[in-house]
Amino acid sequence: MAKLSTRAAELSERLARDVQAVCRHYLPAGRREGRYWMVGDVAGTPGRSLYVRLFETERGAIGNWVDAATGEHGDLLDLIRLNRRHGRLSETLEEAERFLRLPPSAADDQRGATSFATPARAGSATAALRLFAASKPLTGSLASTYLRSRGITRVSDLPALRFHPRCYCRPNEDDVPGTPGTFPAMIAAVTDNDGVQTGTHRTWLDPTGSAKAKVASPRRAMGNILGNAVRFGSADDVMIAGEGIETMLSLREILPTMPMAAATSAAHLAAIQFPPTLRCLYVARDRDVAGDAAFGVLTESTQEAGIELVSLMPNLADFNDDLRQHGADALAERVRHHLREQDQIRFSVDIG
Known part of the structure; x- marks a missing residue:
């Protein structure tokens, strides 16, 4: 299961790098409107109910999609699965590999898992997992101090939360000039119902630990949320x-x-x-x-x-x-x- 999840995360990231090509291939009746690819549904029917995110924003990652009519949502792998009516995850992974013109998965297994030295796209599920893995335990950290400042005393036995002392924070147009590029941060694992981590949430903190950092958007998520x-x-x-x-x-x-x-x-x-x-x-x-x-x-x-x-x-x-x-x-x-x-x-x- 863990091996499949890693493979799926890597393929989802690679698909997102070529999101417009994915949309043109699987949803040819759609069209780009601003930051989104708009189409009727996952089958590719003409319309505007389903929208695929073409650019990363604070509200979501590249490739995330939502069908406003049905409530269905997911990443590009989910889109391919539903579009091709696959019954098994392995079918979707093989289809994604064919689209990306990757070697067979057996060859990937022989080469071994992707190294952390391989750059991950900013905001991707892979980058999200790496940030959480690089973070420190919550207990005794500045993030623990922050939670206590909010009246929260039960700060032990929280495996979903960690701490990063210098987490990158990209300023936006609402931040004042000279805003630092890193802050300490409370790092949270975002998981699905099976406990598989799909993303990471960041809460940037003031260096005193008494409040959130003084930035326009002190909370942001990355990965598949x-x-x-x-x-x-x-x-x-x-x-x-x-x-x-x-x-x-x-x-x-x-x-x-x-x-x-x-x-x-x-x-x-x-x-x-x-x-x-x-x-x-x-x-x-x-x-x-x-x-x-x-x-x-x-x-x-x-x-x-x-x-x-x-x-x-x-x-x-x-x-x-x-x-x-x-x-x-x-x-x-x-x-x-x-x-x-x-x-x-x-x-x-x-x-x-």
């Missing part, structure tokens, strides 16, 4: 999903054994993929328009999947604000009333 999440615990039949890492860790202060997932944004929360065994989804909402919209989309998708949906609404803007302003006991008391009785017992809401 859509549908995936930063996960705390392994979900089975019940879980809590929300937007921000700090929001979910605030709830973990009072529900330390409840599986949780941070989708990193409202748009990604709306598109989050559920474990096939899930029966109840709690949604930790942010009190804003984007959070309401995400909850609306989840209402429809959970109904279709037969999943019970329960809303968790903060008193302030989000649950981290609640934790810092009112304390863990008040937060626990507020959340407890929204949990199903069996979950109150099973996950033992922690009230001091």
Whole structure:
């Protein structure tokens, strides 16, 4: 499985380097409109429901696509799989290799795995995995100090989070001239439902560890993010999903054994993929328009999947604000009333 995942990540990266050629080949009825290739659906029907990202932005990586009509989404490998109606991942990988005119995979195996010395495209899944691997443990780091400044004290046993002392931060047009090119950063692994890492999320930090870095966009993701999440615990039949890492860790202060997932944004929360065994989804909402919209989309998708949906609404803007302003006991008391009785017992809401 790990070998296939590595091979898929490498092929996805190579396809993204030639994204317009991929679109022209598999979706010839589409056309470029600005930063996207627009077409009707994954089969290549004329239209404008499906859009493929042609350029990397803060909202997504090159090659990521979404069908607004069906909610389907993924990277270019997913697009090829659906376009060619493949039943197995191996078929899609072979098709991608044919398109890229690569040698047979057996020859790749004989040469060995791709070396870290091989440059990875900026923002790609490969670059995302390398950044996480190059980062340090969270415990005792500046990222741990940052979380404590946000009222989050349970900072041990968080394998999804790491720390990088000098993480590259590309300034954008909203940053002031002279903004440094690197900052310390909290690094988070974004994984799918099987625990396979598909991307990495970065939160750049002030060197004091007391706040996020003073840049226009202190949070950015790289790799394949859509549908995936930063996960705390392994979900089975019940879980809590929300937007921000700090929001979910605030709830973990009072529900330390409840599986949780941070989708990193409202748009990604709306598109989050559920474990096939899930029966109840709690949604930790942010009190804003984007959070309401995400909850609306989840209402429809959970109904279709037969999943019970329960809303968790903060008193302030989000649950981290609640934790810092009112304390863990008040937060626990507020959340407890929204949990199903069996979950109150099973996950033992922690009230001091």
